[in-house]
Amino acid sequence: MRSLLRSVAFFSLMQASCLAHSQSSVTLYGIIDTGVEYYNHAAGGGSFAGVPTLTGEMPSEWGLTGVEDLGGGNKAIFRLESGFAPGTGGFNFGGREFGRQANVGLQTAYGSLTLGRQINMTTYTLLNADVIGPSIHSLYVFDSYLAYARSDNAVGYMEKFAGVTVGATYSFGRDAAGPAGPSATNCPGQVAGNFLACKQYTAMIAYDSSHFGAAASYDRMRGGAGASAPLTSSAYTDTHTVVDGYFKLPSVKAGGGWIHRNLSAGAASTLYNLYFFGLTYTPIASLALDAQVDKYIQSGVTSSTGLAARASYYLSRSTSVYSSVGYMINGRHGSTPVSAGGTVEAGAEQLGVMLGMRHLF
Template structure:
């Protein structure tokens, strides 16, 4: 459930700073999701130990708190903004590299021609992966490529246009990641240095079709490295490119989705990989949904491949409250140490199994 409050009340801080609210302001929407699971995971280290834990990155979807607003400027033009925080309910902390509004923070203009925004944006790779059956789930393609849920760009300008069943969009970032805490959400590539250049620049594009019975998405993402950047991208000449092509069909009560992400990181250690997935979602009855997905990461010239299988069942008490349970297994190649669970660990070359159950509430 989303709740709108009078814009004037939400803008008290702005008024106190000396700026009056606009006469045509319409409202601010406050919304969120709290999703927490409890998990059992095997082979979390080389000794083969297991762990029981509350994951802090995701359950069935990542938790969040957000604010969106719109002002009618007349003539079909609107001012828009959005602020969204990624939350870790297990400890009450922030995700997305510790940023306060780490999922996005933008302001912009919208009209019949589309929406133009500036700030921290979810880029086109993130939007293209929306067709994945288990997108956002604890066991999903995000385990095989942690960039997928972190496909967000700081210091970015973005465009998104919806034209019937088609969506087109793109982003351009002057400095893709200003956080330096490590990990895929904080890679220390702030850019925007003196003299410009291509250090830490990034651009993404999207073409998407969503019909009543079928849909497809294509995206291309190019990010440059920078001095001191993490994850093997410590030189402005380095590039990491991802191309996504996926789609879905609806058949009876089922939705079948498949796709591939092709990656080429042209850096000191060249990396080429393909990430494939095939998934199905089936509504057994209106309140009960079963999802299953098989994913395969193929790394060229390496034994760092991994295969992941996950199944999830959900029961909706209402439109706002759902309980779920999931099980999964990942098989790693001899040179692979990919955990089944987002943010988890696994002993190198070991297979890993996991089960989790949780509750999700939307407001």
């Protein structure tokens, strides 16, 4: 009997010791953002009024993130994040259950290493300088990849040294989980016998202080046989380069930058430059006013100018209402819609308006 009691006591002490050195937590979070939008000069004529399919002021999402303390300053981490359309309840990202992120990793004194589907460095570079963000009227209408810059089957690293952040991702094969969604290339993932097919790598360096910051990133993806046009060969590449910056005062923030895309895909090759500059003014804590101008130039082909303005009123820390107005000035051969997920008649100027509500949890 004494032997049994000693065994039980020893086991209890071991369990308590493990709990003391291995504290873990899981957090549920999300954003629900939707409303009603209107835009004129839709493709085929007429106008559109209804609930947007892609995004409002911010994309709607929900997720789970977890941390386990392994001791010695090391932690195990994971993140599962799903994008959805509030209007229908359906998944965004081409129907993927966790299309925004699905990764696991280790966080140490030397940085965080993650494995799985993850946000890549193009998105992180734009976070601070783009004051409008991935909203209904934004610079992302010029290139949908910018709003959905993710990498499948990827290894990622990020660490901040004083004010300098460095990060990189390497994907062994994109889009293995289908079907294709916005900006996805439907590449068949990790392809045996063709090391280059569907590979992608991204890298970033950034500096942030209390009043200003700057960032730069490089993002190159390769195509593969069976992928969506134009990346139908592993010899074809699609490269994005971003350089941007921002500065902040107590009630004003300004941000701007340059995005360069070089799609090398034979006859379908494309080269463009996209410039943006925006301001955020917060006259009182519960009101934010944003404005941004975006200039898209495809030399010798077309150009377009996007204007966006937004007012957000915070009813609480978690809930806000907003109005957003966008105006797109397309060149003669331009066909960029003012609204994310919208349509436009070629060469038309287009007005878009949205009234919406956002809740964070």
